[in-house]
Each structure stands twice: as C-alpha cells, then as structure tokens.
Amino acid sequence: MLPSVDWRTAASCSRAFSKGGPTMSREGALDVVADLHRHARNAIDLVTEYTGLVPETLAPVDVVDRARWSRINIAGFRRLLTGLGAEAPGDDAAPTAAAKLTGVQAGAVLAFLSSRVLGQFETFSTDSGRLLFVAPNIVEVERRLRLPSREFRLWIAVHEAAHLTQFTAVPWMRGHFHGLIQTFFDAAEPDRSSAAGLALAVRRALASAREEEPPEGPGTDVMTAVTSPEQRQAISEIQALMTLLEGHAEAVMDGVGRTSIDHVQLLRRRFDRRRANPTTLQRFLRQLLGLDAKMRQYAAGRRFVDHVVNGHGVTGFNRVWEAPANLPTEAEIDRPELWTARVLGARG
Numbered sequence: 001m002l003p004s005v006d007w008r009t010a011a012s013c014s015r016a017f018s019k020g021g022p023t024m025s026r027e028g029a030l031d032v033v034a035d036l037h038r039h040a041r042n043a044i045d046l047v048t049e050y051t052g053l054v055p056e057t058l059a060p061v062d063v064v065d066r067a068r069w070s071r072i073n074i075a076g077f078r079r080l081l082t083g084l085g086a087e088a089p090g091d092d093a094a095p096t097a098a099a100k101l102t103g104v105q106a107g108a109v110l111a112f113l114s115s116r117v118l119g120q121f122e123t124f125s126t127d128s129g130r131l132l133f134v135a136p137n138i139v140e141v142e143r144r145l146r147l148p149s150r151e152f153r154l155w156i157a158v159h160e161a162a163h164l165t166q167f168t169a170v171p172w173m174r175g176h177f178h179g180l181i182q183t184f185f186d187a188a189e190p191d192r193s194s195a196a197g198l199a200l201a202v203r204r205a206l207a208s209a210r211e212e213e214p215p216e217g218p219g220t221d222v223m224t225a226v227t228s229p230e231q232r233q234a235i236s237e238i239q240a241l242m243t244l245l246e247g248h249a250e251a252v253m254d255g256v257g258r259t260s261i262d263h264v265q266l267l268r269r270r271f272d273r274r275r276a277n278p279t280t281l282q283r284f285l286r287q288l289l290g291l292d293a294k295m296r297q298y299a300a301g302r303r304f305v306d307h308v309v310n311g312h313g314v315t316g317f318n319r320v321w322e323a324p325a326n327l328p329t330e331a332e333i334d335r336p337e338l339w340t341a342r343v344l345g346a347r348g
Contacts, residue, residue, distance in 0.1 A: 005081075006095035006103035007074050013107025014070040019115050021066065021136025022143060029135070033063045036133045036153055043157035044164065046256045051162070052318060053169035059121070061131045066114035069134050073110060076124030080178075084185050118156050121163035123174060131164050133157070145270045151261045158256045162249035170321045180238050187230035240330045244320065247301015251309065300333055307336040312344060319343050 024032075040061045048054055064072065095103070118137050123129040133156070142152045167173050257264030308317045320326050320343070332339035340346045 004099045005106055006099040007078055009100050009103030010106040011074055013104050014110040015067055017108055017111030018066050022140045032135050032139060036063045037061055039154045039157040040131060043161035046260055047158060047161045047165050047252055050252060050256050053165045055165055055168040057128050057168050059129045059131055059164055063133045063135050065136055070110045070114050072122060072125055076122055080124040084182050119160035121160055123167055129167055131160055148263055151263055152267055155253055155257055155261055155267050159249045159253040162252040166245055176324045180234060184231050184234040187228055187234060236330055240328060240333055243301040243333050244328060246298050247305045250298050250302045251305040304333050304336045316344055
C-alpha cells in the first residue's frame, strides 16, 4: 500500500493556497452558472450528432468555484484509492507526519490546478461521473483573451461533453481506465528511494522555467522520479489513452465549432496562444508535475485523430471505441498509419 494522504490537510492547504477569482456581482455570477448549464445540455446533443456516439447514462452537470472543484476531486481521489486498495478506508486514526506532508503537497497541486482548469469530466467520485465547469476560470480567460462569452462557453462545453461521451457511450472505457490505474498501483515499490530523483526533478523544473539548459540525469518530472519501471509502462498505456481522448475532444470541439460557432477560428487562435505562453511560475509547475506532457497530448492526439478522420471519416475513426485492443499505442499515436493498417487494414 502506498503512503496515505491526509486529505483534510490537502483540502485546507488547497483553500489556503488558492487565488481568488475575477470580481463580479452576484447577479452576474448566477447568469454565468445558468449559461453554462444551458451550453452543457446543448453541447451534449451537438457532440452526439457529430460523433455518432450516444451516451448510455446522463451524468450530472455541476458549475463550481475553485474550492468546490478541489473538494470534488479530493472525494474522487479518496474513493479511487480506497477502491484500488491503495489506501485504507476510514479516517478515524490520527494522520502520520508523512501523510500530512503528502496532504500539503496534494493541496498545493490542487490549488494550482483549480485556478487553471476550465472544465472536467470527473470520473471517480460517483458511479456515473460528473461534468464540471469552473466558472471563475472560464470568466477570467474570456476576459483576459477578449473572447465572445457565449461562443467560448459553448466551445469549452463541447470539449468536456466529448469527454463525457467517451466515458458514457463507450461501455468498457471506464473499467479499462480504472484497470490501468490499478496496474499502476500494483506495480508500486514501497521502499523506492526517490529523494535524489525529486531533487533533480525540481532542478530541471527550475531550469525549464528560466529557459535554461536542464541538468543532466534521468527523469524530467516528479512522476518519473518516484515511479518504478513497471509503473512507467503502465503510465505509457495511460498516456496513450489520455492523448487519444484529449486529441479527440480537441477535434470534436473544432468540428462542432465549424457549424455551430461563428468565430471558432478566433477562439482556437487565442486559446492556443494562451497554452503556448505560460508564465515562469506556470512553466516551473508544469515541468515539475509533468503537465508539459498534458500540453503535448492535445497536439499529438489531435494529429492522430485528424489523420484518421481525413483518411477514413468519423465512422472509420470510431473503430477505436469497439474494444480496448483497438486503442492506439504511443508509437501509433506518433505514426497513425500503423494504427490504420492494424485496425482498419488500410494503408495511410
């Protein structure tokens, strides 16, 4: 079993470290909430029409602030870890010093992410999953980038509705995803020494943030520093799956946008510029936490999906959802012609 996390400490640290959202009136905030609920319902219908995938269950839609986003994700992590046997159920015992320290670290990460996440299909805290929109972050981005509110909110809703569809219209997806995570935890090495690796990960992250040459040595992020070779193999499979899911959501949001959003090219151009130009602090945290890999997922996954759809249509691409064996490997993500030859029996 992995070292436990004091989730109470994580929650309190997340609240303490979180930044406040944009200033707006109560009436304005209520309007944003209602608007996002409307767009979510519309987005699910648009995604179903575009992809041909029909959700089997209706997941709830929640419009939340940063603190509630953190609380929901903490609840999801606890439920996941307990179910996988990676954490003991119940929290009556006094937390250890190690658990408190891990809680502080988790809270700091959640605080950072809570100010960046716009939406999420959260799959762990309930049996059906839930669609989350972090209202203050959406408002902050649309103000900073001077985006048309109605169109931007619908565009973001389409992206998250695509994730909802992936997990609720594909019967095996949720179980397969959780199985990969189970494999990751089963391969953990409790006595693995990671202090030196963590120190190197921090130095490399600082160098990246300052745009300097990183120090030599294995590992580029915290995850690499503290995982075993077997876990990194599981991570490779998870990475390939997440790259596919993110790339598919990116392709769907632009595919739907071409017929339902007037200024989708403006949205894409300004939104991609936001992703490509993080602050020094953001570069540090992205490198430290391995979130640069998340940024690469969007581009690599999008290239894979576009290649398959351009050559074989949405119907051909949808073969990917038939069974776990049809999912692309990391190598096939980079060379989609390998996937089309294996799954479609087609060249290119």
